[in-house]
Amino acid sequence: xxxxxxxxxxxxxxxxxxxxxxxxxxxxxFQYFMWYRQYSRKGPELLMYTYSSGNKEDGRFTAxxxxxxKYISLFIRDxxxxxxxxxxxxxxxxxxxxxxxxxxxxxxSP
Amino acid sequence: SAxxxxxxxxxxxxxxxxxxxxxxxDSQVTMMFWYRQQPGQSLTLIATANQGSEATYESxxxxxxxxxxxxxxxxxxxxxxxxxxxxxSIYLCSASPTAIFSYEQYFGPGTRLTVT
Numbered sequence: 001x002x003x004x005x006x007x008x009x010x011x012x013x014x015x016x017x018x019x020x021x022x023x024x025x026x027x028x029x030f031q032y033f034m035w036y037r038q039y040s041r042k043g044p045e046l047l048m049y050t051y052s053s054g055n056k057e058d059g060r061f062t063a064x065x066x067x068x069x070k071y072i073s074l075f076i077r078d079x080x081x082x083x084x085x086x087x088x089x090x091x092x093x094x095x096x097x098x099x100x101x102x103x104x105x106x107x108x109s110p
Numbered sequence: 111s112a113x114x115x116x117x118x119x120x121x122x123x124x125x126x127x128x129x130x131x132x133x134x135x136d137s138q139v140t141m142m143f144w145y146r147q148q149p150g151q152s153l154t155l156i157a158t159a160n161q162g163s164e165a166t167y168e169s170x171x172x173x174x175x176x177x178x179x180x181x182x183x184x185x186x187x188x189x190x191x192x193x194x195x196x197x198x199s200i201y202l203c204s205a206s207p208t209a210i211f212s213y214e215q216y217f218g219p220g221t222r223l224t225v226t
Contacts, residue, residue: 008150032213043114043202043217044153088153092213097168100153 003027006089006101015110019076023089023101026070030099032092033065035074038103039085047087048074079108112137112205114218122224123193130189131221133203138183141206144176147220148199156201159186193225 006023013019021035032051036044048063050056056063062075072091076083086103093099113136123129133142142159157165157178165178180186190197203218 004152034213036217041219041222043204043219045217046214049213090153090213097155098153098213098215102150102152 003099004089004091004101007104008102010105010107012107012109013079015079015081015108017079017108019074019079019083019106019108021074021076021087021089021104021106023072023091024070025072025091025099027091027093027099028067028070029093030091033063033072034090034092034098035061035063036088036090036100037085038088044088076106079106081108081110084108112139112207112216114203114205114216116203116218116221118221119219120222120224122226125194125225127193128189128191129193129223130187131201131203133186133188133205133218135184135205137207139205139207140183141208142180142186143204143206143215144178144186144188145202145204145217146199147202153202156188159188190223193223195225198223198225 004025034049035047037047038044053065053067060077064073086105088103089101090098115134117132144156145153155168156171157167159178159180161180177189200220202220204215206215
């Protein structure tokens with residue numbers, strides 16, 4: 001079993017839809033949970049991070065962590081075509097080493 | 111945040127040759143990292159570039175194949191040596207301003223390498 005599982009998609013939604021992106025993980029030592037967004041031919045950019053179970057909201061984005069189920073989610077409300085990108089979950093268990101999911105490609109059509 | 115640039119942005123190289131990728135950060139950072147991103151695969155950490163000492167390599171990556179330099183707090187290079195087509199990938203540099211927790215990492219745009 002891989003440490004982090006993420007459906008590669010693509011996930012296609014119409015503009016305005018609520019998007020749910022998910023990752024599961026197997027190592028209970030992970031302490032920090034991040035979501036990165038990567039546009040085509042660009043480097044990943046940090047969207048959100050959290051370290052506790054529950055929800056963290058930032059504008060249209062909500063990160064959710066359920067440590068008991070080893071499940072993390074990113075919700076995007078009122079999705080826009082500019083949200084079309086690959087979304088990577090990343091988990092941290094110690095100093096300096098991030099473990100990434102493979103990324104989910106999201107396509108938001110106008 | 112930190113702004114990171116990489117050179118070259120892309121290159122096509124012959125097998126058996128070497129390529130050095132440069133990474134420049136617009137501010138002093140504590141940690142710098144090199145990743146590889148292959149199609150359909152996760153971002154994979156190659157090594158942590160340590161200022162003033164040898165890089166720390168992850169399992170499966172060795173210094174002879176991927177020598178790294180970090181002469182100061184804003185610059186690092188990664189060399190891909192004796193290249194083969196399997197080295198075709200995107201190579202990404204990242205930096206973190208903190209030494210303790212590196213959830214806050216900033217990435218460069220990547221170098222797209224094709225080996226023929």
